[in-house]
Amino acid sequence: MDWLAAILTQILHLALVLAAAPLVVGGIRWLKARMQGRIGASPLQPLRDFLKLLRKRPLLAENASWISQAAPHAGATLALAALVLVPSFARGMALAPLADLVVIAGLLAAGRVALALAGMDVGTAFGGLGASREMSFAALAEPALLLVALVLAMLAGSTGLETVGALFQEGSLGLRVSLGLALVALLAVAVAENARIPVDNPATHLELTMVHEAMILEASGRHLALWEAASALRLTLWLALVAAIFFPFGTAPAGFALLGWVVGVAAWVAKMALLCLALAAFESAIAKMRVFRVPEFLGAALLLGLLAALLLFLSTRLA
Amino acid sequence: MTFGSTGYDIAHLLGGGILLLSFVLLYQRRLEGVIGAFAIQGGLLAAAAAWQGWMQDEPGLYVTALLAFGAKALLIPLALRLLLRRLGLHRTVEPALGIGPSLLAASALVGLSVMVVLPVTAGQAQALTRENLALALSVVLLGMLMMIGRRNAISQVIGLLSLENGLILAAIGVRGMPLVVELSTAALVLMLALVAGIVVFLLRDQLATLDTDVLHGHQGERHQGERHQGERHQGEGP
Amino acid sequence: MAQRLGAPFCRRGRAPKLAAGDPLSPPAVLTALILILAGLALLAVVAVPLARFAWAGLVVHGFCLFAAAVLAGVGLAVLLAGALPVQALPLGVPALVAVDALSAWFLLLLGLAAACSALFGLAHPLAAPRLLAAYPLFLAGMALALVAADGFTLLLGFEAMSLASWVLVAADHAQAENRHAARRYLAFALLGGVCLVPAVGLLGGVAGDLSFAAIRVAPPQGWVAAAVLALVVVGAGAKAGLVPLHNWLPLAHAAAPSHVSALMSGAMTKVAVYVLARLLLDLSGPAQPLWWGVPLLVLGAASAVLGALRANLEEDGKTLLACSTIENIGLICLGLGLAACFRAADLGVLAGLAAGAALLHALNHAMFKSLLFLGMGEVAHGAASRRLDRLGGLIHAMPWTAGAVLVGAAAAASLPPLSGFASEWLLLQALLAAWRVGDLAFQVLGVAVVAAAALAAALAAAAMVRLFGLVFLGRPRTPRAAGAVDGPMPARLALLLPAALTILFGLLPGTLLGLAEGAVQVLVPHGMVERSGLAMVRVGDGGARYWPLALTLLLAVVGGAIWWLVRRRAPAGVARGPAWDGGFMAPPQHLPFGDPVTQPSAAGFGQPLRRMLGGSLLAAHESVEMARPGDPGAARVTSGFTDPSEARLLAPLARLRDALAARAEQLRDLPLTATLMLPFGTLVALLALAAWLEAG
């Protein structure tokens, strides 16, 4: 029966995250608008945009190659595949054995490369600019992420999300300074990876500062739809990741547990909503930073990760 | 035959005389004087060889004596004098090392050779051999010192030949030295003199001097662009 | 040795398949190997007179292809069936060869890389007699170093490989920079020899028996072990391209013909890694202390970061790839160092994991780097340049090459599910467990190394995007780039073979690890080798897992679903229009494919990283000269960097050497009489010494 439960939870999870993805993006936009005193578009607007864009025939530059057409598919595929692996409301999903933090980082990196290559395909100045910045920032974000993984691996003995989540849910760890530092580092990486304020502004097309948007300037029609979808999926993924690692409360255990699932879904929705709210508040309160300040921001995240690992050594030694 | 016997005393005297003449060679400023002192040294060497031949009852040593006398006391000095006259050389020696310092150095060298030879040969029964060896080593070292202390080609050749005198002194002092060594030593002297003469003639031909310091300027791979080369080497990695 | 290595196989009930009398019995395989080596040497001699015929290149590369296949076959056979015994080479000097699992693993690697290189050579053969002679010798030297069973044979192969490849690096010696590269290359090869020979001597000890079997019996201890470590790290590290002795590598790889660069980067640096592994992990015995692995760990991490960063700043395609080689060599050495540390801390499983990761990455890197160098060679042939700023848009003109290079670049960027990701995943997992070694200082070091490795991986991804994006994407930057075409069939095969293997190795890391088990056993004798399945690799019980096949399946299913959905809902086809010109002026008449100035440039693409990291690590600089107000001239940006090894290490050493040489030269300037002083002084000094000894 367990395998049935595993498959069921996996399918439920898929449906849940697919439904959540547009809502997360739309919800954050709506919340931000509200906080800034505007009415704002409906949280469902991203979904509508997606469906509309999907129906449009894309316009490609004359010298665009197959990369321009394949990359959006690859980007969306990689984002969705990664998201499928991050547990949401229950553990023991069918694909849980695959859910390794390093693998997820790899999938995200692959998505990033697809996006950067698409940006460079036509050979316009902006695409190259965005690609170069995106890849450079990742160079600092990735070590920070790996250090967070190191902290988790030291505690849980594995980088598998399933193991990590289970450990945190038991609560035997207690509150640790190093975990707090790791959380901050992970959040900083998440902000950078999703091109949010203060690293990037998803709502601007100001050429001097944009990173993510610069790469998809050339995309249109269904390609743009796929890129937007990929970006939404990635944002959902990061929020879900933070929730799954640091706030695993209420997650249903593996196996058949209908009630647990209901509780788990409710808890997950609440956690995601809270995270969206926090993100919207954060973005409203803070200004976009200059592009060349970003390395300092990410460097700080890297240092936090480093510090977290070192503190953990000390605490294990003292304990 | 030990200290006090006549044979020993005479041999000792002759050896000491040869060493003394080495000092004279170092002391002399004029080329003619140098040549003269060298001739006397050769004569004394011949006498020493003959005396040893008589004492050791070794007829071969008479041959050595004869050769030494013929070559070193007569032939070579005569040839050198002729050379001097033919080339019309400056008659004074240009010392590279002052007379005083060279004499001081010479005394130190004699001390060194005594210190080296006497303890080393302590096991040898023959006192004469020991003394002779110390004297011969002193003559050899003084000959080298003369080569270093003089810049004139002829003085340098004489230094080399006087060094050979020391060798022969050592060879005759050792009982039963095979003839081949003594003969070849004598032949060596002649050949050395011959080769030196050829080179000296070439030197005179080409450079119109016998001052060997002048030669230094003609060392190959020297004249051009020393500084330039230094610059080229800078900054090149291994 | 045969028994020693055969034992684990027997214990698990897998009896050696090769029995005596069998046509494939060990001596027969070894004889075949020796014959191939001799054949290569003979070919080198014959190639000189043959070179005047047009078909000589085909013959030489064809035979090399055959030899490579045999080498790979021998390697595979030994990995499957057990080690071959020691045998003496029929030379006038005692020289032993044997193939154990470690040798076999690297033989397999060499054979595969050489096969790709030789295939490419069939399409674009070398022509000059010296090159035709040097190419097979290069191959033979590498193979000899790998199968050597004593110190002498090892060094013989090592140095022969260096000399032969020097001829190849100096292939185009009319160019001054190529001569410079060749000179530096050979100088570093000499350094390698000068360090490795005494290391072997120290290992051999007073008995002077240099056979590996004898050395294993009496591993070095105390200061001898430390000296061996230092000498081997410098000697083999110089050949592998470890920081700070990596300076020659980008120069030489750029100077050599492309398929030679591929072989140098793919296989030759691995031979140096093999020497490192053989001398430090195998022959020095498992009883070394914890710090034994630390130099490799630290230098490996430094190489990884520096190489990857330089790859983002270089503007020549092959130089860029060479810097990426430095990075990957750094990662491999890091794995070996980690294995040594784990071994010293009695963490057998982790030691096996780290060693397996290093070996796997060596193989994977050999494949994808060969692929990339060959692809770059194809580009250089087609578009007549390797400079990133003179290429562009080649994906249209050279679709085969572009496709293959994309696979290689993705693997080099360590993207799942390709081979580079699999081995880096293993390596990272081993690193993430470094804290299990109890020492606090080591734990702190481990954290720093994790950050460095991750930084290197991300930088490598940036470098690969830069390479592929600037060379294959965008618009052509020169007319030659616009008119390029794909190479002939053998060249395409030479690209497709490593591309296919890169994908295959990415999908089956577990199988490969199983194959490498014997080799891992050689490096970590008492370590447990984690049994990995066909579909999965894992880190001990309850540890992390990686399921490449399942992941690929997931990607395929998700991708297929998305594709299907888009196809269902979206209109088919695309409309085409001119690219947005970004506000630039229309290109001049002679640039029908657009003005290259409007495209991202190599220097521009590297700018963020140059500013972020280049300034502190590579002394990078950048300056803008603006035209004066009113002057319509263009602004000019100049940027550059200096490798610290040049400024901090090589230049001071060269200055010291020149100063010493100038001092020594004063001896020559002495006048004649002073020259006579020298022997006189020597004699007097010796006499005084004798007198003193007598008195004392």
Place this chain on the structure above:
Amino acid sequence: MTLHLPWIIVFLPWAGALLLAALAPRGRWPALVNLGVSGVSCGLALAVLAVPEGVQGWTRVDAVNQPLVALAGIIGLATAAFSAATVEAERFDGLRARAYHAAFQLFMGAQFLALLSDNLGVMWVAIEIATLASVLIVAVHGTPAAIEAAWKFFLLCGIGIALALFGTILLYLAAQPLVGQGDPGLSWGALRAVAQQCDPGILSLAFIFLVVGYGTKAGLVPLHAWLPDAEAEGPLPITAVLSGLLLNAALVAVLRAKAIVGLNPGALEPGPLLVGFGLASLLLASLALWRRRDARRLFAWSSIEHMGLSAIAFGLGANLAGMLHLMGHSLVKSAVFFGIGAAAQIKGSQKISDIGGLAASHPALGWGLALGIAGLAGLPPFSLFVSEFRLVVAAAAMQPWLVLSIGIGLLLAGTALVRALQALCLGPPTPDAPVPGAFTLPGGLWWATGPAWALLALSMLLGFALPAWFTALLGDATRLLG
């Protein structure tokens, strides 16, 4: 026959010298006679390998000199061939042409005698003759630089030879109480037999004089000052025999002395002294190589380096490595000097900056030279690789502290040679300015490249394809040298 073979080998070249001195220097006859005599000598020298070990009066044939005599014959023949092609371009007048060829054969005969003699006095005479003959050949051009070189050569080697004689007398003095008077007191075999009972003090003193005396000939630092200039200023072919043969004979003389003194436990240890001289040679030469602009001087300094390496090997007791190194160095260095000589005549200058791009303009010459220089830098496939390997391994095992300085020396010298190699052989060719008369024989440049490649091939065989009997011979030599 075998009893007289050593003397035949010695007197045949001397008879040739008389013939050449008498022969009117017309046309190519002297060069061809020279070649013929060298060819016969070479054959005889190879026949020495078949002679059983033994003493024949003043001479002895043993494992130490058999390979070296054969080597001398081969190098003599190769040099005579090279000389035949290049002597015309030296533009000798009649007297000098006679002197040149006669001195060459005189030198060769003396060389054989020096190697073959059992009597230390005879050995001394032979080396003396070889030295004086080579002084004459060095001075034969009569340019100021040649005279400077010859004068320095003459003075230094004169001192050296005198000191060696003094050392020989001392040896006799030590042995005389034990073996009696006369010839046996100078026989190497007899001396070895009684060495243990000899007075150790005298033996030590004797060794000091012998090592300084013969060491001057062998070019060991600080006794080396004559060598670079003498090898660079003499006629081209002479450089090869000076570097390839005279140095060997002198070093073998030192080794014979060492073999005697080393047997006496009370005497000065000869090994450390040799190692000291060797290290000084290696380090000074490796630095000096970086300052060279003259190609022949460069390789003369490289000879000092390799003599130093051999001295270190023998000093450490790695006699096999030392013997291999001596022989390998002779072969490779002679080949390199042929190449450089040919290049100097083609380009009209022996400055490194005037010789460039040989590989492009004359592939056979350029690549032969390149391989030879790489061999000198210690790279395979030449025997120098094998011998340097053995030397360094032995040093690492026995005196590890030595390895650092040896390594620095080898690296400095190797990189300097690599630099010279690339300057000479690679890059765009410099313009040719052939010396009139160079390589006018039919066959042209092959008279230089042929011998050079042949010697390189021999060196390769020496390194990697030694027949078993030759290896056994070298093993015997190793034991004889103690």
